[in-house]
Each structure stands twice: as structure tokens, then as C-alpha cells.
Amino acid sequence: SSALFLAEATSTDNTELSTKSKHQPQTQVVKPIPPSIYPKYKWNVVWRNVIAFLYLHIAGLYGFYLILFVCSWKTTVWTILYAFIAGQGITAGAHRLWAHRSYKAKLPLRIILMICQTAAFQNHIYEWVRDHRVHHKFTDTDADPHNASRGFFFSHIGWLMLKKHKDVMVKGKTVDMSDIEADPVVRFQRFMFDTAIIHPVVFWNENAWISWYAAGIFRYTISLNFTWLVNSAAHIWGTKSYDKSIKPTENVYVAIAAFGEGWHNYHHVFPWDYKAAELGDYSLNPSTMIIDFFAKIGWAYDLKTVSLDMIERRVKRTGDGTRKSKCINTEE
Numbered sequence: 001s002s003a004l005f006l007a008e009a010t011s012t013d014n015t016e017l018s019t020k021s022k023h024q025p026q027t028q029v030v031k032p033i034p035p036s037i038y039p040k041y042k043w044n045v046v047w048r049n050v051i052a053f054l055y056l057h058i059a060g061l062y063g064f065y066l067i068l069f070v071c072s073w074k075t076t077v078w079t080i081l082y083a084f085i086a087g088q089g090i091t092a093g094a095h096r097l098w099a100h101r102s103y104k105a106k107l108p109l110r111i112i113l114m115i116c117q118t119a120a121f122q123n124h125i126y127e128w129v130r131d132h133r134v135h136h137k138f139t140d141t142d143a144d145p146h147n148a149s150r151g152f153f154f155s156h157i158g159w160l161m162l163k164k165h166k167d168v169m170v171k172g173k174t175v176d177m178s179d180i181e182a183d184p185v186v187r188f189q190r191f192m193f194d195t196a197i198i199h200p201v202v203f204w205n206e207n208a209w210i211s212w213y214a215a216g217i218f219r220y221t222i223s224l225n226f227t228w229l230v231n232s233a234a235h236i237w238g239t240k241s242y243d244k245s246i247k248p249t250e251n252v253y254v255a256i257a258a259f260g261e262g263w264h265n266y267h268h269v270f271p272w273d274y275k276a277a278e279l280g281d282y283s284l285n286p287s288t289m290i291i292d293f294f295a296k297i298g299w300a301y302d303l304k305t306v307s308l309d310m311i312e313r314r315v316k317r318t319g320d321g322t323r324k325s326k327c328i329n330t331e332e
């Protein structure tokens with residue numbers, strides 16, 4: 001078994017270790033080294049973010065307490081409405097419109113979506129889109145900003161507390177961002193700021209402290225976590241109806257939490273579909289309902305989708321056999 005350990009030690013990436021073990025007599029027993037002693041990843045912790053997220057989650061719990069026991073029901077309704085509106089800025093806007101170009105939107109809709117996306121406080125559209133395109137191009141590798149191969153915590157929130165892996169910067173440069181750079185709405189966004197937190201104070205005299213923690217911090221913390229679940233949970237738990245060889249999954253809980261963005265196995269196989277799912281079921285995909293509404297009034301157009309035939313051929317070739325059971329399509 002000593003030979004085996006030696007082989008393990010010399011096969012590691014760590015060159016210093018390999019040189020040392022070369023000088024050791026073949027018969028000497030080299031203790032097995034747990035991988036964590038020679039970390040593959042540099043942990044460049046960004047403490048400002050660690051502290052900010054810690055504060056956010058503690059204060060968010062306090063905001064939840066205020067929602068349950070203290071605040072006006074109007075503040076509760078406003079918090080939910082705000083979560084929905086800001087959420088659409090991410091799903092219908094940053095994700096399906098800007099990152100994937102799965103449909104086109106006229107100027108007024110782009111402005112609405114940009115304002116909603118600003119209210120979500122998830123970086124600027126440009127940065128969001130860049131990270132997300134890089135995620136799709138290099139899914140679950142070191143070049144993926146929230147590489148799920150590094151586990152739940154990293155892909156959920158950890159990636160926002162560390163400096164990025166150099167592969168993200170280097171390989172990320174190969175992603176084309178010219179369409180985003182050319183959009184005046186995206187450029188204008190830098191001048192926007194979020195006033196929604198003071199809304200309950202102005203319109204129904206809510207206490208400013210309560211409004212900040214309930215409609216502000218609590219809502220923000222929850223929607224960030226719901227968003228991150230797409231990167232973590234929907235890359236770990238669920239079925240793989242469309243391609244069983246990739247990590248992304250179909251996860252109904254994430255779909256509910258993230259306004260229809262949990263059909264993530266489908267989305268990675270067919271990222272251009274504006275529904276981000278095979279089925280446009282509005283109850284489990286309200287973002288599709290919003291885009292369909294704007295398509296009806298002509299502000300959204302050229303909606304891209306995938307033919308049933310193409311889906312079925314792909315399912316047959318690479319699916320894990322779970323699609324039928326999920327499919328509520330009665331014609332089958």
C-alpha cells in the first residue's frame with residue numbers, strides 16, 4: 001500500500017510535494033494526504049462582503065419578525081409586490097431578455113425592466129449578464145463564476161465573498177458582450193437609484209425603521225437567496241429530464257421561489273427559449289406570463305422557443321426518463 005500512497009502523492013498538482021517525494025526511498029511509507037491540506041483553490045476572502053452578507057441575513061431575520069408581528073398589512077403587501085416587480089427585472093429582464101436574447105423588447109419595456117432590475121440590487125445589468133453568459137459557456141468548471149462543482153455553499157453565496165478564479169477572468173473574456181454594450185438603456189442604468197424603500201413611509205406613514213428592515217433588508221435577503229438557489233440547488237437536486245450528463249436539474253421548489261427559473265436542466269439544454277422551461281404553466285412560471293402579456297401589446301416580440309419535436313428527440317437521446325411524469329400535457 002505504500003507504493004499506492006507514493007503514487008498518489010506524486011500525482012498531485014503540487015510540484016513542491018512531488019519533488020520531495022522523488023528523493024524519498026521507495027520503501028518509505030508516505031502518509032496519505034487529505035486533499036484539503038493542499039487546496040486547489042486560493043481563498044482570497046473579501047471581508048467587506050462577508051460582513052455585509054452576515055449583516056443582511058441577521059437584519060433580514062429581524063425584518064421577517066417585523067413582517068409577522070409589527071408592520072402595517074400594507075407594508076406586507078408592498079414587500080411582496082416589490083419582490084415580484086424586482087424579480088421580474090431579473091427573470092424577464094437581465095436573464096431572458098439581456099443575457100439570452102430569448103425575445104426582443106421595445107424601448108419602453110426595456111426601460112421598465114431596467115428600473116425593475118435596478119430595484120433588485122443584483123449588480124448592474126452588464127455585470128449580471130457577463131457573469132451569467134460565462135456561467136452558461138463554462139458551466140460547473142473553474143471558469144464558471146459560481147461553479148457548482150465546488151459545492152452548495154460556494155455556488156449559492158460563497159462566490160460573492162471570494163475573489164474570482166483566474167479562469168473566470170481569462171475565459172470570460174471570450175464571451176461576446178457587444179450587444180449589451182450597445183444598449184443605451186443598460187448604459188443609462190448607472191444613473192438610476194432605488195427609492196422604493198421609502199414608499200411605505202411616504203404613502204401610508206409607515207415607520208421608516210420598520211420599512212427599511214421589512215420592505216428593504218428582509219425582502220432583499222430573501223430574493224437574493226431565492227436567486228442563488230438557481231445556481232446551487234438547481235445544479236444539485238432534481239431530475240434531469242432533458243440531459244442526464246449535466247449537473248443542472250429540474251427543481252419545482254426553485255421554480256416557485258424564483259418565478260419560474262427552476263426548470264434549469266431544460267434551460268441549460270435550450271437556453272434561448274424565452275420560457276426558460278418546456279411548459280409555460282403560468283402558476284409555476286409567472287415570468288413567462290409577464291413576457292406573454294407584453295407580447296400581446298406588442299412591446300415584446302420575436303419570442304424564441306423550441307419545437308416539441310426537437311425537445312422529444314433530445315429527451316430520447318439524453319434524458320433520464322423523468323420527463324413524462326412531469327409533463328401535464330394531456331395530448332400525450
Ligand code: ST9
Nearest residue numbers: 087122131134160163164169172173223226227230258261
Ligand atoms: C447577485 C447576483 O447576487 C446573482 C446572480 C445570480 C444569477 C442566477 C442565474 C439564474 C437564472 C436566473 C434566476 C433569476 C431568479 C430571480 C428570483 C428573484 C426572486 N467575465 O467581479 P470582479 C474581470 S449580486 C469576464 O470585481 P473580483 C473584469 O475585467 C449581489 N471578465 O472580480 C472585471 O473588471 P470590470 C449583490 C470578468 O475582483 C474584473 O475581472 N452584489 C468576469 O474577483 C474584476 O471583476 C454583490 O454582493 C467575467 N465573468 O471580485 C457584489 N468577471 O468589472 C459582489 C470579472 O471593471 N461582487 N471579470 O470589467 C463583488 O464584490 C466582486 O465581484 C467579487 C469578486 C468580490 C465577488
Ligand code: ZN
Nearest residue numbers: 230231248264
Ligand atoms: Zn445554471
Ligand code: ZN
Nearest residue numbers: 132136267271
Ligand atoms: Zn440562463
